[in-house]
Amino acid sequence: GAVVSQHPSWVICKSGTSVKIECRSLDFQATTMFWYRQFPKQSLMLMATSNEGSKATYEQGVEKDKFLINHASLTLSTLTVTSAHPEDSSFYICSARSTGGETEAFFGQGTRLTVV
């Protein structure tokens, strides 16, 4: 089956630093990748939709200058949390839709970010 690999699984960083999270589709081409944030005991919140070769579409309330998304190839999208603050601590999850795919079945393992 299709595999999405997300790295790192967890990261602790100091307030004010930047953190990059990678999302790779290992055995299929993903024209569209989605970045979610999930706070404890809450459902997934879509942050942005990333299309290969074009700018990401951000959801209302998500700062595009703070959460930089790059989708340079059909197998890799990155999310960079810039100038991280403790309130950015959360579980970040990516998912990928395959080219021509109808289902959205492929999630990365998630990244637990803790900002201290």
Add this chain to the structure above:
Amino acid sequence: GQNIDQPTEMTATEGAIVQINCTYQTSGFNGLFWYQQHAGEAPTFLSYNVLDGLEEKGRFSSFLSRSKGYSYLLLKELQMKDSASYLCAVRDSNYQLIWGAGTKLIIKP
């Protein structure tokens, strides 16, 4: 607005059957998804319904009625490892997933 409703928490006994309901009101409909999410992990795809009726996959089945804006996930022969949150999500006319808050399922021996 768009809305997905599902119970917050359910409890069931090992070996039994449980049905988790989901009702939705969305701008358009392009399929309904069920995911399983264990604590601290990413969601895992369980099922996808786009036409009315029942989709069976092993111990798990999912039902959809588009006219009623209703779906359920049926879990049979419950096992302790089925303790998790179950998320209902609907893909709207813009092909975006609208997520329910999830149902925490507790399995007791």
